[in-house]
Amino acid sequence: MNLSRRDFTRLGALSLAAQLAPPLRAQSSNRKIGYAIIGLGVIADHFMRGIQATGNSKVTALVSGHPDKAARIAAQYGVPKSNIYNYENMDSFRDNRDVDAVYVALPNSMHAEYTIRSAKAGKHVLCEKPMSVSVPEAQAMIDACKAANVKLMIAYRCHYETTNLAAVKLIRDGALGQVQQIQSAFGFYCGAGAWRLDKELAGGGPLMDVGIYSLNATRYLTGEEPSSFSAYTYSDPNDPRFKTVEENINWIAKFPSGITASCNTTYSAPMDGYFRVYGSKGWLEVNPAFIYEGLNLKAEYYDSTGKQVKLDQPNPEKDPIHFTNEADHFSNCILQNKTPKTPGEEGLRDMQCIREIYRSAGISMS
Amino acid sequence: MNLSRRDFTRLGALSLAAQLAPPLRAQSSNRKIGYAIIGLGVIADHFMRGIQATGNSKVTALVSGHPDKAARIAAQYGVPKSNIYNYENMDSFRDNRDVDAVYVALPNSMHAEYTIRSAKAGKHVLCEKPMSVSVPEAQAMIDACKAANVKLMIAYRCHYETTNLAAVKLIRDGALGQVQQIQSAFGFYCGAGAWRLDKELAGGGPLMDVGIYSLNATRYLTGEEPSSFSAYTYSDPNDPRFKTVEENINWIAKFPSGITASCNTTYSAPMDGYFRVYGSKGWLEVNPAFIYEGLNLKAEYYDSTGKQVKLDQPNPEKDPIHFTNEADHFSNCILQNKTPKTPGEEGLRDMQCIREIYRSAGISMS
Numbered sequence: 001m002n003l004s005r006r007d008f009t010r011l012g013a014l015s016l017a018a019q020l021a022p023p024l025r026a027q028s029s030n031r032k033i034g035y036a037i038i039g040l041g042v043i044a045d046h047f048m049r050g051i052q053a054t055g056n057s058k059v060t061a062l063v064s065g066h067p068d069k070a071a072r073i074a075a076q077y078g079v080p081k082s083n084i085y086n087y088e089n090m091d092s093f094r095d096n097r098d099v100d101a102v103y104v105a106l107p108n109s110m111h112a113e114y115t116i117r118s119a120k121a122g123k124h125v126l127c128e129k130p131m132s133v134s135v136p137e138a139q140a141m142i143d144a145c146k147a148a149n150v151k152l153m154i155a156y157r158c159h160y161e162t163t164n165l166a167a168v169k170l171i172r173d174g175a176l177g178q179v180q181q182i183q184s185a186f187g188f189y190c191g192a193g194a195w196r197l198d199k200e201l202a203g204g205g206p207l208m209d210v211g212i213y214s215l216n217a218t219r220y221l222t223g224e225e226p227s228s229f230s231a232y233t234y235s236d237p238n239d240p241r242f243k244t245v246e247e248n249i250n251w252i253a254k255f256p257s258g259i260t261a262s263c264n265t266t267y268s269a270p271m272d273g274y275f276r277v278y279g280s281k282g283w284l285e286v287n288p289a290f291i292y293e294g295l296n297l298k299a300e301y302y303d304s305t306g307k308q309v310k311l312d313q314p315n316p317e318k319d320p321i322h323f324t325n326e327a328d329h330f331s332n333c334i335l336q337n338k339t340p341k342t343p344g345e346e347g348l349r350d351m352q353c354i355r356e357i358y359r360s361a362g363i364s365m366s
Numbered sequence: 367m368n369l370s371r372r373d374f375t376r377l378g379a380l381s382l383a384a385q386l387a388p389p390l391r392a393q394s395s396n397r398k399i400g401y402a403i404i405g406l407g408v409i410a411d412h413f414m415r416g417i418q419a420t421g422n423s424k425v426t427a428l429v430s431g432h433p434d435k436a437a438r439i440a441a442q443y444g445v446p447k448s449n450i451y452n453y454e455n456m457d458s459f460r461d462n463r464d465v466d467a468v469y470v471a472l473p474n475s476m477h478a479e480y481t482i483r484s485a486k487a488g489k490h491v492l493c494e495k496p497m498s499v500s501v502p503e504a505q506a507m508i509d510a511c512k513a514a515n516v517k518l519m520i521a522y523r524c525h526y527e528t529t530n531l532a533a534v535k536l537i538r539d540g541a542l543g544q545v546q547q548i549q550s551a552f553g554f555y556c557g558a559g560a561w562r563l564d565k566e567l568a569g570g571g572p573l574m575d576v577g578i579y580s581l582n583a584t585r586y587l588t589g590e591e592p593s594s595f596s597a598y599t600y601s602d603p604n605d606p607r608f609k610t611v612e613e614n615i616n617w618i619a620k621f622p623s624g625i626t627a628s629c630n631t632t633y634s635a636p637m638d639g640y641f642r643v644y645g646s647k648g649w650l651e652v653n654p655a656f657i658y659e660g661l662n663l664k665a666e667y668y669d670s671t672g673k674q675v676k677l678d679q680p681n682p683e684k685d686p687i688h689f690t691n692e693a694d695h696f697s698n699c700i701l702q703n704k705t706p707k708t709p710g711e712e713g714l715r716d717m718q719c720i721r722e723i724y725r726s727a728g729i730s731m732s
Contacts, residue, residue: 178602178634180600180613180614180632180634180635181551181614181616181630181632181635181637183549183551183628183630185547185549185644187644189646228598230596230597230598230618231596231618232594232596232618232620232626233626234546234620234624234625234626235624236544236624247546248546248547248624248626250547250618250626250627250628251618252596252597252598252616252617252618252628254598254600258600258601258602258614259600260598260599260600260614260616260630261616262549262616262618262628262629262630263628264547264549264626264628264644266546266547266644268544268546268646269546269547269644269645269646269648269649270644270648270649270666271547271644271649278551278553278630278632278635278636278637279635280555280634280635282635282636283635283636283637300636
């Protein structure tokens with residue numbers, strides 16, 4: 001099959017049509033999906049606040065290794081004491097009808113175990129990204145959820161975020177003409193002692209943690225699957241933070257239609273997450289693109305009448321809107337028996353890409 | 367030799383100290399260096415206007431294949447008719463004492479021939495970048511100028527440009543801490559019919575033409591020589607513009623201290639030239655960085671007292687200031703018998719890098 005660039009653009013447009021549809025909103029049903037929150041760290045806090053603003057979801061249980069913290073948060077969200085679990089007795093929520101689904105917000109290396117245990121307990125699973133620390137684990141998570149007949153969604157916020165979706169729509173509508181190249185970066189200075197610096201918990205360094213945003217963006221912006229990667233990594237041998245995970249990684253990716261992308265990530269510099277897309281008729285930039293609020297879309301291109309269009313669209317939405325949107329979507333998928341826009345397979349694909357990037361950089365991952 | 371990152375930074379600072387020195391200015395001598403302008407295209411126009419603003423340089427001869435155009439420009443710059451040459455009789459300027467130096471502003475593939483002929487005629491040579499279309503040619507140009515005991519400078523404007531130099535100084539002064547990664551891009555939509563699209567004349571596509579700005583920037587920003595490259599290219603097989611040169615190329619580069627760089631260039635999208643440098647203590651961006659005016663430096667970092675510094679420094683200088691600065695520098699090097707900051711060896715190094723990038727992308731270059 002010899003597809004031209006135009007064919008790819010058209011195929012992308014078709015396959016992405018669903019992605020661009022307005023979010024499913026709670027309909028006549030008054031039933032709210034009850035979530036058990038597994039892991040009560042920073043991102044779980046955003047998620048729980050996000051859930052409060054949905055019409056179809058609520059926090060109904062907590063799973064934590066810290067009873068005091070769990071008790072405090074339970075009081076805050078009206079979770080009965082009987083619905084507080086720890087990591088040992090969590091599986092008993094199988095019989096708790098308050099719990100329809102779980103939100104897995106643990107360190108990366110624990111995603112697979114807690115997703116699979118939740119599936120076996122008959123609960124739908126919304127799992128944070130990266131979905132796992134290896135490709136086989138990701139596949140096992142998908143298989144477990146299928147076997148248990150529960151839904152699995154990976155929490156790719158940006159797929160449910162209006163500015164990112166507006167950028168995708170501009171590209172699909174052809175505003176930029178033929179996309180040629182993409183640049184993206186996301187990184188930060190990670191202080192010593194963080195679990196992210198321990199490969200046993202994190203599975204990898206900034207690529208797994210935040211580089212995955214750039215990687216995933218190149219996939220949703222192009223609507224294509226990358227065909228090859230080339231990557232460099234560097235870690236300061238004298239910096240004790242980088243005994244097990246990489247400090248820096250950058251990579252280039254090639255897509256079937258010929259689009260190429262350059263991406264950077266680091267744990268040693270402030271590197272606001274952004275992407276810029278260059279097309280034959282113009283460019284767009286979302287900067288910042290991946291944080292919780294304050295997103296901004298800029299673009300310059302020529303419309304069909306030849307008139308230059310300049311966009312500068314700050315997004316006024318505030319945190320935790322991304323989490324509200326993603327919880328709303330997953331709950332509606334459960335209520336309406338639909339497949340999430342970002343199912344386990346979406347996460348698996350990123351894990352395969354991450355493995356290829358690491359392989360090119362000389363870093364092993366299973 | 368096992369150098370740490372700190373050593374590299376220090377070495378860079380030493381080797382760049384000269385580069386950061388204020389431009390040599392005309393001193394007591396009233397003598398002006400007379401230039402023969404070889405090739406009267408767009409960039410020559412900038413250069414001639416730039417020369418007018420120096421105190422040490424003037425246009426004294428023209429070399430062109432278009433007698434009418436040459437006559438018109440000669441009148442404009444007060445060049446006597448006897449100092450108008452064509453490509454055949456140019457060598458006779460050997461005996462013309464009005465001509466001290468030449469400015470080679472021809473298509474890339476002609477740089478070597480006209481540099482070498484000028485050197486053999488005893489004239490100093492300021493040659494546009496890329497200095498040649500191959501590594502052996504670049505070496506031959508250096509050898510010819512040495513043999514003739516004339517100076518050779520490659521017209522790397524940005525080495526004489528205040529905003530680029532301010533960025534280098536911030537890095538060398540340690541404002542950003544340890545530099546981790548650099549991103550840069552430069553490209554444009556090149557319409558059909560341009561000589562740039564003909565490999566016979568251009569030697570290559572956007573990498574040679576404008577990607578060289580990003581390449582050179584990664585070298586002057588780091589003060590290091592890249593140790594390896596990896597590159598992807600794509601050219602639409604159905605686009606008649608790209609029968610002989612590439613449409614797109616992007617590459618990653620690794621430097622000895624561990625810094626990595628990602629660069630993009632294209633002939634099929636508006637891609638304003640810029641660079642962004644990420645360090646452990648902050649970042650800086652020059653955007654635009656490579657065009658003739660309107661440059662802007664932004665930076666955010668923490669100073670030695672821990673106070674956050676935010677810079678936003680638009681450069682009010684107007685075209686043709688870059689050309690004034692570079693002509694001023696070269697003329698002073700001639701007057702004071704000094705080596706230019708960007709000698710032939712600087713151009714040769716870029717040609718070697720370009721060959722490596724092309725090689726990685728599967729494009730042959732000698």
